[in-house]
Amino acid sequence: MPRTDGLPPGTLIMLILRVLATGPLHGYAIAQRIALLSNDELSVEEGSLYPALQKLLLKGWVKAASAVSDTGRTVRTYRLTPAGRKQLEIERAEYRRVSAAISAVLDTP
Amino acid sequence: MPNIGEWSRRVWYLLNRSRIDAALGREMEDHRALMADPARFGNARRLREQSHDVWGWGWLDHLMRDLRLAARMLRRTPGFTAISVISLAVGFALTASTVAVLNAYVLRSLPYDHADRLYHVMYAPPGPWEPGSMEALDWGAVSDVVEFPITASGVTFYLSEGGYTQTIRGLRTGPGLIQGLGVRTVAGRTLESSDFTAASEPVALIGDGLWRDRYGSDPSIVGRQIRVEPEGGGRAESFQIVGVLPPAFYFGRDSQARVDLLLPLLSARRTYMVRLRDGVPREYAEQRITQAARTVATGLTPEWSGVRLESAHWRYVGQLQPILVGVTVAASLVLVVVCANLAVLMVLRAMRRQKEIAVRTALGAERRHLARMLVAEGVLLCSAALTIGLMLTRWLLGALAPVIETELGRSAPRGTDAIAVDGTVLLIVGALGVLIALAVPFLPLLAPWQRRLADDLRRTGNASTDGRSVRHLRSGLIAFEVAGTLILFIGCGLLLRSAAAMLRTDLGFDADRLVRARLVLRAADYPDSSGFFRFFEQFSERLAAVTDAPVVFSNWPPFFDLPTQSIEADGRAGQGVKGGAIQIGPGYFSAFGIPLRAGREFSRIDGADALPVAVVSETLARRLWPGEPALGRQVRSVVQTQGGSTPGPWRTVVGIAADVRQEYADPNVADVYAPLTPGSVGRFGSFYVRSDRPLASIYGDARAVAAGLDPHAVVDLPRTVVSENRQLAGTTFLTTLLTGFAGIAGFLAVLGIYGVTAYGVQQRQREIAIRMALGAPARQVVRLFLKEGAVVLGAGLAAGLAGAAAAVRILEHQLFAVEPFDPATLASTSALMIAAGVSAIWWPARRASRANPVLSLKEG
Numbered sequence: 001m002p003r004t005d006g007l008p009p010g011t012l013i014m015l016i017l018r019v020l021a022t023g024p025l026h027g028y029a030i031a032q033r034i035a036l037l038s039n040d041e042l043s044v045e046e047g048s049l050y051p052a053l054q055k056l057l058l059k060g061w062v063k064a065a066s067a068v069s070d071t072g073r074t075v076r077t078y079r080l081t082p083a084g085r086k087q088l089e090i091e092r093a094e095y096r097r098v099s100a101a102i103s104a105v106l107d108t109p
Numbered sequence: 110m111p112n113i114g115e116w117s118r119r120v121w122y123l124l125n126r127s128r129i130d131a132a133l134g135r136e137m138e139d140h141r142a143l144m145a146d147p148a149r150f151g152n153a154r155r156l157r158e159q160s161h162d163v164w165g166w167g168w169l170d171h172l173m174r175d176l177r178l179a180a181r182m183l184r185r186t187p188g189f190t191a192i193s194v195i196s197l198a199v200g201f202a203l204t205a206s207t208v209a210v211l212n213a214y215v216l217r218s219l220p221y222d223h224a225d226r227l228y229h230v231m232y233a234p235p236g237p238w239e240p241g242s243m244e245a246l247d248w249g250a251v252s253d254v255v256e257f258p259i260t261a262s263g264v265t266f267y268l269s270e271g272g273y274t275q276t277i278r279g280l281r282t283g284p285g286l287i288q289g290l291g292v293r294t295v296a297g298r299t300l301e302s303s304d305f306t307a308a309s310e311p312v313a314l315i316g317d318g319l320w321r322d323r324y325g326s327d328p329s330i331v332g333r334q335i336r337v338e339p340e341g342g343g344r345a346e347s348f349q350i351v352g353v354l355p356p357a358f359y360f361g362r363d364s365q366a367r368v369d370l371l372l373p374l375l376s377a378r379r380t381y382m383v384r385l386r387d388g389v390p391r392e393y394a395e396q397r398i399t400q401a402a403r404t405v406a407t408g409l410t411p412e413w414s415g416v417r418l419e420s421a422h423w424r425y426v427g428q429l430q431p432i433l434v435g436v437t438v439a440a441s442l443v444l445v446v447v448c449a450n451l452a453v454l455m456v457l458r459a460m461r462r463q464k465e466i467a468v469r470t471a472l473g474a475e476r477r478h479l480a481r482m483l484v485a486e487g488v489l490l491c492s493a494a495l496t497i498g499l500m501l502t503r504w505l506l507g508a509l510a511p512v513i514e515t516e517l518g519r520s521a522p523r524g525t526d527a528i529a530v531d532g533t534v535l536l537i538v539g540a541l542g543v544l545i546a547l548a549v550p551f552l553p554l555l556a557p558w559q560r561r562l563a564d565d566l567r568r569t570g571n572a573s574t575d576g577r578s579v580r581h582l583r584s585g586l587i588a589f590e591v592a593g594t595l596i597l598f599i600g601c602g603l604l605l606r607s608a609a610a611m612l613r614t615d616l617g618f619d620a621d622r623l624v625r626a627r628l629v630l631r632a633a634d635y636p637d638s639s640g641f642f643r644f645f646e647q648f649s650e651r652l653a654a655v656t657d658a659p660v661v662f663s664n665w666p667p668f669f670d671l672p673t674q675s676i677e678a679d680g681r682a683g684q685g686v687k688g689g690a691i692q693i694g695p696g697y698f699s700a701f702g703i704p705l706r707a708g709r710e711f712s713r714i715d716g717a718d719a720l721p722v723a724v725v726s727e728t729l730a731r732r733l734w735p736g737e738p739a740l741g742r743q744v745r746s747v748v749q750t751q752g753g754s755t756p757g758p759w760r761t762v763v764g765i766a767a768d769v770r771q772e773y774a775d776p777n778v779a780d781v782y783a784p785l786t787p788g789s790v791g792r793f794g795s796f797y798v799r800s801d802r803p804l805a806s807i808y809g810d811a812r813a814v815a816a817g818l819d820p821h822a823v824v825d826l827p828r829t830v831v832s833e834n835r836q837l838a839g840t841t842f843l844t845t846l847l848t849g850f851a852g853i854a855g856f857l858a859v860l861g862i863y864g865v866t867a868y869g870v871q872q873r874q875r876e877i878a879i880r881m882a883l884g885a886p887a888r889q890v891v892r893l894f895l896k897e898g899a900v901v902l903g904a905g906l907a908a909g910l911a912g913a914a915a916a917v918r919i920l921e922h923q924l925f926a927v928e929p930f931d932p933a934t935l936a937s938t939s940a941l942m943i944a945a946g947v948s949a950i951w952w953p954a955r956r957a958s959r960a961n962p963v964l965s966l967k968e969g
Contacts, residue, residue, distance in 0.1 A: 027137075045151040047150040047151030047152070047153065048156065051159040051160045055163045058115060058122075058163060076132070
């Protein structure tokens with residue numbers, strides 16, 4: 001699992017899936033979006049996105065496409081696949097279940 | 110659960126790896142360039158590695174890296190690599206050849222359906238007579254045990270269509286044979302149950318050989334009528350061919366026993382083979398069949414042991430088992446010696462690389478990394494050796510398979526081509542290779558590697574002392590090699606002495622250039638047996654004139670034990686001596702080179718109506734008439750048959766011949782010779798002639814002479830009498846084989862000892878130089894090494910002698926005139942081993958003692 005500086009393992013995958021749910025993005029944009037959505041709370045070692053993206057590609061939850069940007073550079077964008085959407089829901093539900101259980105334990109007097 | 114999609118994506122990654130990795134690198138660089146604080150990106154190299162590892166091919170990279178490194182290391186020591194690969198290849202080739210032979214004879218079943226359920230039926234053990242009326246056995250009553258009774262009766266026919274006559278082999282079978290053996294025709298249909306009734310039209314299946322040779326594989330053979338005459342006389346029969354048998358089909362003790370015509374059997378015959386039902390144990394089947402036999406048997410003796418079943422496969426290869434086991438053990442020993450040698454070489458090599466290993470350990474390599482490095486080398490060596498070894502095996506088997514079949518005495522059940530490298534052989538040898546590749550490299554690791562890094566790095570040059578455990582390991586391996594080699598030497602020595610003893614043994618007759626051939630006459634052409642007798646007489650006269658050498662007939666071939674009969678003397682009935690009896694034609698003794706001690710041999714007058722005469726062997730004369738002359742006495746032989754004993758006529762002894770051994774260990778050389786008479790010959794005759802000429806020319810002359818007398822006479826291909834000496838042939842074959850094995854093992858052992866000594870010498874260069882500089886003579890230096898080497902040699906010898914005690918039991922039956930623990934052989938082979946070992950130690954030690962001590966110290 002990539003080192004995520006404080007993120008529980010596996011959540012990076014979930015975050016990326018969530019970010020891509022709104023539309024295809026390239027790597028830098030994904031990092032920015034995560035920072036934006038979390039109000040900079042989640043500081044991710046940005047390079048660790050890439051092993052995670054490879055895992056998503058391997059599992060078929062994400063597809064990559066190369067395009068040429070306006071500046072003439074080749075840019076690879078990642079888009080969510082239907083299987084990826086399903087996985088996102090599964091992970092979301094699992095996360096909610098686990099955190100509810102943890103809250104229940106922590107908050108019981 | 111990884112699914113298909115994931116696997117295919119993985120494979121796609123593997124195939125496009127470099128492109129994908131490069132693109133990812135560029136992508137990460139671009140990302141980094143966009144960042145305000147590039148330091149927060151992370152270590153690009155590590156991230157790229159992690160990205161690569163996600164796809165699951167990390168292990169492959171490690172493997173490739175290990176192998177490439179191992180290849181580089183091996184290339185640096187070409188001598189070691191070459192010796193290891195070649196010796197391993199030879200070891201593999203020997204093992205693979207042996208496994209191929211074992212596979213062809215023992216592992217693969219006979220080429221019939223469910224061959225493991227085929228059994229040969231023995232109504233009585235070999236020797237006593239079979240109970241009568243066994244053909245009436247009701248197989249239906251045991252049909253819950255016996256799936257198919259396979260009844261077959263061979264018959265020879267003459268086929269005369271289209272100009273020339275040839276003999277063909279027919280097989281009359283019951284319905285059980287077709288299904289029981291799984292006979293499938295390649296054209297037409299098989300015999301059906303309707304064909305087995307007397308009223309149906311006679312049909313037959315034609316064999317592939319006959320179809321090809323005589324009818325040119327004509328497809329229209331199906332439906333044709335074929336007309337044949339049975340050899341024993343009788344009406345010609347006509348059959349309609351309804352199908353063609355497959356090419357490899359044979360039935361009989363030999364895979365050469367081809368079947369030209371397969372016919373329905375319409376009369377009751379004894380059944381000698383059955384296929385049992387699945388799951389029926391043999392003993393139970395024996396019981397049931399014995400019961401069924403009892404109800405119909407006639408002439409049962411009280412000691413009748415019942416019906417026995419013998420596995421058909423075992424019956425075929427059972428006799429070969431001792432030889433096969435012996436050869437397997439020998440090949441295994443060679444492989445063991447080869448592996449021990451390889452291990453020794455690897456240990457030596459590891460010692461030389463101490464510095465390199467010390468550095469690796471300092472850089473963080475653990476023992477398992479070193480293990481992986483050594484195993485990678487082992488894998489490379491073994492793969493190269495396996496490839497070369499298998500190629501060598503294919504070439505060896507291609508050349509030697511027919512020789513092997515001849516030497517073993519019977520062909521492989523599925524034909525000569527079955528002795529080849531097939532799937533099973535590849536599997537077994539491959540597994541062995543994997544085992545060796547994994548196990549042998551581990552031996553150097555048995556030595557402790559926990560060394561102090563500083564010590565190792567501080568040492569200059571290659572001089573260093575090994576730990577005691579390493580030295581013990583080396584000595585142990587060498588002793589192992591010596592032991593294995595000694596065992597092979599001993600086996601070889603014993604066989605050599607047996608072979609020499611056999612060659613020295615005077616069998617009593619001279620088999621050199623003696624040729625034997627069989628004659629068969631048609632019963633229909635001769636009214637009675639005196640006609641046969643006249644034919645044989647005229648044949649031998651005419652052929653003798655053509656070949657310019659005497660031609661004699663006999664009713665029993667040499668090298669086969671004579672049938673034992675009771676021989677009585679001088680009217681004393683009932684007090685017979687056991688001896689062999691044989692009938693011979695005139696001139697037999699001089700033709701065979703058997704000296705006559707007294708009297709005369711048979712001539713033409715003794716044949717027909719003359720007074721019955723006999724010639725006895727020396728031993729028989731001594732036994733019947735101790736101390737008295739035998740000439741003029743009366744003797745007769747009593748033949749035991751099922752019905753009782755039939756005494757022959759009283760004969761007058763007219764000659765005494767020297768003893769003749771039929772086999773090397775022939776226990777009974779008391780023989781009586783009687784002349785062939787018109788009443789005692791049948792339509793088969795064997796004649797012998799001593800000639801230098803090639804067999805083909807003798808064959809041609811014999812056929813011409815026979816045809817001149819009777820155009821229907823058939824002469825079989827002549828064979829040399831010497832080729833029928835199976836005992837000598839078997840022993841010489843094993844001897845040659847073992848000599849080859851022992852030679853290879855000996856060479857390797859000597860090489861191993863030399864290598865270890867040379868290494869030890871190099872290690873102790875300083876010590877030797879100091880000793881010599883201080884005045885020690887060269888002799889002393891050499892003696893130092895000899896003393897140490899002697900201990901190892903001694904241990905190896907002791908282990909070898911102990912191992913030989915077990916191993917020679919396998920050879921026991923092959924030995925002649927020499928005990929398994931023959932002291933002379935043990936002593937001479939041990940001496941040979943000692944001499945070889947000592948010279949292997951002496952040579953490098955002497956070279957060391959000659960080196961200039963000052964120079965060695967300077968190099969230090």
